[in-house]
Each structure stands twice: as structure tokens, then as C-alpha cells.
Amino acid sequence: MEFFFEVLIGGLLAGVMYSLVAIGFVLIYKASGVFNFAQGAMVLFAALTFVSLLERGVPFWAAFAVTLALMVALALLIERAVLRPLVNRSPITLFMATLGLSYVIEGAAQALWGAQVHGLELGISDEPLELGGLLLSQFDLFAAATAAVLVIALSLLFNRTRIGLALRAVADDPLAAQAVGVRLQRVWAVVWAVAGFVGLVAGLLWGARLGVQFSLSLVVLKALPVLIIGGFTSVSGAIVGGLLVGASEKLAEVYLGPWIGGGLENWFPYVLALLFLLVRPAGLFGERAIERV
Amino acid sequence: MLYREAGQFSVRYADDRRFFRLRQGRLGLAALLTFAFLGVPLLGNDYWFSAILIPFLVLSLAGLGLNLLTGYAGQLSLGSAAFMAVGAFATYNFELRLPGLPLLASIVLGGLSAALVAVLFGLPSLRIKGFYLIVSTLAAQFFVQWALTRFGWFSNYNSSGVITAPPLQVAGLDFSSPAGRYLLTLGVVSALFWLGANLARSELGRNWMAVRDMDTAAAVIGIPLLKTKLLAFAISGFFLGVAGALWAFTYLGTVEPHGFDLSRSFQILFIIIIGGLGSILGNFLGAAFIVLFPLLLSNLATLLPAGFIDAGQLENLQKMVFGVLIILFLIKEPEGLARLWQRFRERARLWPLRY
Numbered sequence: 239m240e241f242f243f244e245v246l247i248g249g250l251l252a253g254v255m256y257s258l259v260a261i262g263f264v265l266i267y268k269a270s271g272v273f274n275f276a277q278g279a280m281v282l283f284a285a286l287t288f289v290s291l292l293e294r295g296v297p298f299w300a301a302f303a304v305t306l307a308l309m310v311a312l313a314l315l316i317e318r319a320v321l322r323p324l325v326n327r328s329p330i331t332l333f334m335a336t337l338g339l340s341y342v343i344e345g346a347a348q349a350l351w352g353a354q355v356h357g358l359e360l361g362i363s364d365e366p367l368e369l370g371g372l373l374l375s376q377f378d379l380f381a382a383a384t385a386a387v388l389v390i391a392l393s394l395l396f397n398r399t400r401i402g403l404a405l406r407a408v409a410d411d412p413l414a415a416q417a418v419g420v421r422l423q424r425v426w427a428v429v430w431a432v433a434g435f436v437g438l439v440a441g442l443l444w445g446a447r448l449g450v451q452f453s454l455s456l457v458v459l460k461a462l463p464v465l466i467i468g469g470f471t472s473v474s475g476a477i478v479g480g481l482l483v484g485a486s487e488k489l490a491e492v493y494l495g496p497w498i499g500g501g502l503e504n505w506f507p508y509v510l511a512l513l514f515l516l517v518r519p520a521g522l523f524g525e526r527a528i529e530r531v
Numbered sequence: 532m533l534y535r536e537a538g539q540f541s542v543r544y545a546d547d548r549r550f551f552r553l554r555q556g557r558l559g560l561a562a563l564l565t566f567a568f569l570g571v572p573l574l575g576n577d578y579w580f581s582a583i584l585i586p587f588l589v590l591s592l593a594g595l596g597l598n599l600l601t602g603y604a605g606q607l608s609l610g611s612a613a614f615m616a617v618g619a620f621a622t623y624n625f626e627l628r629l630p631g632l633p634l635l636a637s638i639v640l641g642g643l644s645a646a647l648v649a650v651l652f653g654l655p656s657l658r659i660k661g662f663y664l665i666v667s668t669l670a671a672q673f674f675v676q677w678a679l680t681r682f683g684w685f686s687n688y689n690s691s692g693v694i695t696a697p698p699l700q701v702a703g704l705d706f707s708s709p710a711g712r713y714l715l716t717l718g719v720v721s722a723l724f725w726l727g728a729n730l731a732r733s734e735l736g737r738n739w740m741a742v743r744d745m746d747t748a749a750a751v752i753g754i755p756l757l758k759t760k761l762l763a764f765a766i767s768g769f770f771l772g773v774a775g776a777l778w779a780f781t782y783l784g785t786v787e788p789h790g791f792d793l794s795r796s797f798q799i800l801f802i803i804i805i806g807g808l809g810s811i812l813g814n815f816l817g818a819a820f821i822v823l824f825p826l827l828l829s830n831l832a833t834l835l836p837a838g839f840i841d842a843g844q845l846e847n848l849q850k851m852v853f854g855v856l857i858i859l860f861l862i863k864e865p866e867g868l869a870r871l872w873q874r875f876r877e878r879a880r881l882w883p884l885r886y
Contacts, residue, residue, distance in 0.1 A: 320858055329662070331861055334800070335857070338855070342850075345847040346847075349847035353847075459669070459793075462669065466666050504677055505677055508666055511666050512670055515663055
């Protein structure tokens with residue numbers, strides 16, 4: 239039984255890492271209706287930039303600031319060069335544009351900084367910690383705490399600031415928001431910049447875990463089922479979805495793996511998400527679409 | 532002048548419904564097919580067959596498969612490579628386990644297996660749409676790859692999961708030389724394009740377009756959504772499965788499940804974005820672009836002084852240019868290269884005397 243709880247908690251903590259990536263999606267989807275496939279590429283770009291700066295002797299916080307500035311610049315550029323010309327086009331078109339965008343960003347990141355694997359040391363030991371008889375990874379606990387801080391910061395941004403009010407207005411009804419004078423383009427730029435920041439945080443944590451390399455951009459594929467289960471429009475949904483995916487895939491690997499063969503964590507979340515969709519097509523916390531002819 | 536319709540009248544309804552209404556179009560197609568079947572095998576060399584023409588034809592077919600599903604029926608899919616893999620591995624197993632089965636029959640059976648798998652993963656499309664559907668097709672992508680690697684039976688217990696082409700013989704003739712493989716591919720691809728192009732303008736094709744444009748409205752005017760969507764998945768799966776079998780056996784010769792990974796799915800999606808969603812010609816244009824563009828880029832790089840750009844950088848550059856092109860196409864020409872061709876044709880119709 240203790241083993242079961244260890245696996246469960248390990249899975250939940252791993253799920254927090256998925257949620258971190260998923261939050262970036264949710265922010266962008268909420269404000270601009272774009273399903274941003276390039277989020278994974280942004281995670282890679284941020285992590286690669288950060289670690290390359292560190293290796294060139296830039297101090298930690300300066301590297302963080304420079305990377306953040308780059309992500310903001312990237313967001314402004316994307317808004318200007320991709321989103322603005324594609325305004326009012328179908329969501330599928332926008333999705334495909336972000337697919338192209340992910341190629342550009344991945345190519346640029348690797349062209350700038352090279353394709354080799356970089357180690358990233360955040361100064362958190364990965365020694366297991368014993369808590370109430372259970373062995374837990376310190377690093378995972380730290381990641382969970384970071385996610386919690388991030389969610390609180392985001393909810394403060396959304397609920398307590400003027401720009402947050404504009405963001406919520408746009409998410410609610412873009413036309414009405416525009417009618418009362420919210421500048422849509424600026425909101426998009428802000429939201430992409432915030433998503434870039436979330437991508438940076440996710441990139442640092444994932445990079446410390448896996449090493450900073452190309453496969454970081456594939457975490458986007460891990461975040462997809464999380465989004466489906468949680469719903470595309472809810473930050474708390476992303477957290478809950480991440481926990482569900484993380485826990486269930488670890489449990490499936492441990493308890494189902496011996497029966498049908500290991501390595502099923504690659505597709506298990508997707509099948510889980512599919513089953514979920516059959517019951518709740520808009521996810522746990524997503525908004526139900528109302529369709530009229 | 533080149534494309535003038537003067538003097539060509541439709542005297543029967545059947546004339547109006549022809550695929551190529553103009554004599555120029557029909558003659559052009561006949562000339563093109565004659566050249567492809569007779570001229571190219573005489574003129575081409577092995578490099579052209581193996582490195583350019585065969586992948587071009589197979590990718591066109593795969594593009595057509597995805598285009599029927601995404602361009603015509605409006606169901607976005609990221610699992611094309613999985614259906615190709617099913618086609619390839621099923622064909623291999625039919626050849627292996629049913630000795631004496633003709634090659635073409637096992638390719639068709641392989642395509643049907645892929646169709647079956649596609650229907651299975653298409654089932655959720657009834658209840659979910661748009662982005663949520665991506666998940667279902669991605670599930671297919673990951674699950675199929677996992678299953679093919681995991682269960683050795685599919686690759687006849689080959690230690691690295693690799694399958695090798697069966698002898699390429701049709702009706703006693705050997706097609707294993709590069710020119711032979713080209714002809715075999717060309718034959719299958721032409722037949723399937725004939726089928727696909729006609730399907731797209733049949734009642735079924737019109738139903739697909741209605742569902743694509745608005746499925747609620749389509750249901751209201753009496754189009755059975757379940758049947759229409761599942762048929763789109765099945766037919767698309769069939770085309771992709773045959774394409775997969777050709778890819779494995781006439782192009783590569785040996786293939787492992789990893790050869791059909793997510794980036795292959797993206798490649799096929801790019802073919803139809805660049806070529807043109809909902810266009811038959813677009814599949815050829817997009818595939819030609821995808822095959823020729825990397826060659827062009829690497830040839831350009833050799834013009835630069837040696838050491839100026841290495842292979843890794845070239846790959847990055849290629850990726851970036853591709854991404855930029857995708858975005859540019861979506862912004863400037865959402866209907867792809869096929870639309871450019873259509874414009875050119877309209878020009879050619881009036882040339883050289885414009886209004």
C-alpha cells in the first residue's frame with residue numbers, strides 16, 4: 239500500500255510538470271482562441287537561451303532577465319508577423335500557423351545555440367526526502383511549489399490588475415472588449431509574453447530534469463492530453479488535468495505495464511483523454527460551446 | 532489563347548460533368564501520362580527514380596489521403612504516418628503469412644487494414660471536433676508506433692523491428708529495378724488518384740464538403756454525419772495505407788516503425804497546406820515542393836564557400852525556411868500552390884490579348 243502511495247504521489251508531482259506547460263497553452267487559448275502548438279518550441283528556446291547564457295558566464299538572474307526580455311520580444315514579433323495578418327481566420331488555420339511557427343523557433347534556437355545537450359543545475363538536490371514514511375523527490379516538491387507560486391501570481395495578474403481585467407474581457411467576448419476600447423493587439427502581445435514567461439519557467443524545470451535538448455519541445459505532446467482533460471480555457475483545469483495525467487500514467491505503467499508490456503506512458507494519457515472526451519467533450523472545466531445554425 | 536474554350540460546346544449533360552471539360556486539358560493529361568509511363572523510364576536515371584520520382588509519387592498519394600480527410604471532410608488529423616505504418620506492416624504480413632498472394636492484392640489488403648484502424652480512431656470524431664480531434668489522431672500515432680515496436684509478431688520477430696520488401700513481382704513481371712519500382716508506384720498512384728479525384732466530386736465528396744463547412748447545417752439537410760465522417764476516415768486510411776506500403780517497399784525497401792513517426796505526419800500535413808487544401812492537383816504540387824526544396828537548399832549551400840555552412844546548420848535553416856513558408860502561405864495564399872496554378876491558367880486563357 240505504501241508503494242501505491244509512493245507511485246501515486248510521484249505521479250502527481252510529475253503531473254505538476256505537465257501542468258506548467260499546459261498553463262502556457264491555456265493563457266493563449268483563452269485570450270486569442272489560438273491553439274499554440276509552438277508552446278513546446280518556446281519552452282525549448284527559453285531553456286536553450288538561458289543555459290547558453292549561463293555557460294558563457296552570465297550570472298543567473300541576469301541570464302533570467304535577458305531570456306525573459308527575449309521572450310517578450312518574441313511575443314511582440316509573433317503578434318505583429320503572425321497573429322495580426324491572420325486575424326479573423328479559422329482556428330484550424332491559426333493552429334497550422336503555430337505549427338509553422340514551432341518549426342521556425344526550433345530551427346532558430348538550434349541555429350543560434352547549437353544542438354548539443356546542455357546540463358542545467360538549478361542548485362536543488364534530487365535526493366529523495368522522507369516524509370511520513372514516503373520517499374519523495376525534493377526536486378519534484380520544488381517544482382510543485384514553483385507551480386503553486388506561478389498559479390497564484392497569474393491569478394493575481396488576472397484578478398487584481400487593469401491589464402488582467404482587459405485579458406478577462408477579451409477572453410469573455412473579444413468584440414465587446416474592443417467596443418469598450420480594449421486594444422486587442424496589445425492584449426495578445428501581453429498574453430504571448432506571459433506565456434513566454436511560463437514557458438521559461440517550465441523550460442528551466444524540465445531542462446534541469448531532462449537536460450536542455452531538442453526533446454524539450456516534445457513536452458508539448460505531453461501537455462495535450464492534460465489540456466483535453468482539464469479543458470482549454472481553465473488554468474485550474476490545467477493543474478487538475480496535469481495531476482490526473484501524471485498520477486494515472488505512473489499507476490498504469492506500474493500496474494498495467496507488466497500485463498501488456500512497458501513503455502505505455504507515451505500513449506496512455508491520450509487514450510485516457512479520449513475516454514474523457516467521450517463523456518465530457520469540453521473537458522472538466524472547459525466552456526461548453528453552443529452551436530447555432 | 533492556350534486555354535481558350537471557343538468552339539467547344541457541351542451538347543450532352545455528361546459533357547458538363549467531365550473532369551476536364553476542355554480538349555486542351557484532356558490532351559494535356561494524356562500527354563503527361565504517356566510521358567510518365569513511356570518517356571520517363573527511358574530518359575530517367577536511377578538517381579532520379581529512387582531519390583526524387585518515387586518519393587514524390589508516394590507523398591502525393593499520402594497527401595491525397597490526408598486531403599480527402601482534412602481538405603474535403605474538414606477533420607484535422609495528425610496521425611497520417613500511423614495509418615501509413617499500418618498499411619506497410621499489414622502488407623508485409625499478408626505477403627509473409629499468405630504465400631502466393633499477389634503483391635497488389637496484399638497492398639490492397641494492407642490499405643483495408645489501415646482503413647479499419649482509421650475508422651477505429653475516427654469514431655470519436657462524432658462527438659468531438661476541431662482541436663479535440665487532434666488528440667484522437669495523435670493517440671493513433673503513438674499507439675500504433677508503440678504496438679508495432681512492442682509486439683514482435685508484426686515484424687516477424689525481427690530484433691530491431693525492421694521489415695523488408697517482399698519480391699516486387701506483379702503478374703510474373705519483375706519490378707525490382709529502379710525503373711520498375713517507379714512504374715509500379717506510378718501505376719498504383721495513377722489508379723488511386725483517378726479513384727480519389729472522382730470520389731471528391733461524387734455525392735460522397737459533396738457530403739464531405741458540407742460537413743466541413745458546417746456539420747450542424749449538414750445534419751439538418753439530411754446528411755448522415757456518422758456515415759459521412761467514418762467513410763472519410765476509412766477512405767483516407769485506405770489511401771494512406773497504400774501510400775505507406777509503397778513508401779516501405781518501393782521507395783525505402785526496408786523500414787522500421789520509427790520511420791513513420793510524428794514528423795512524417797507533419798510532413799504530409801505540410802504537403803496539403805502548401806499544395807492546397809481541398810484540391811487534387813495540390814497534392815502533386817505540395818509533394819513536389821517537399822521533395823525538391825531540401826535538395827534545392829542543399830545544392831545552393833554547396834555553391835557557398837566550403838565550411839561556410841555545415842550540415843547541422845543546413846537542417847536548422849531548412850526547418851526555419853519551411854516554417855516561414857507555411858506561415859506565409861497561410862497568410863498570403865491559403866489555398867496553396869494549386870490556387871497559383873489556377874490563376875496562371877486564367878491568365879493563359881486570355882494571353883496574349885488581355886481585355
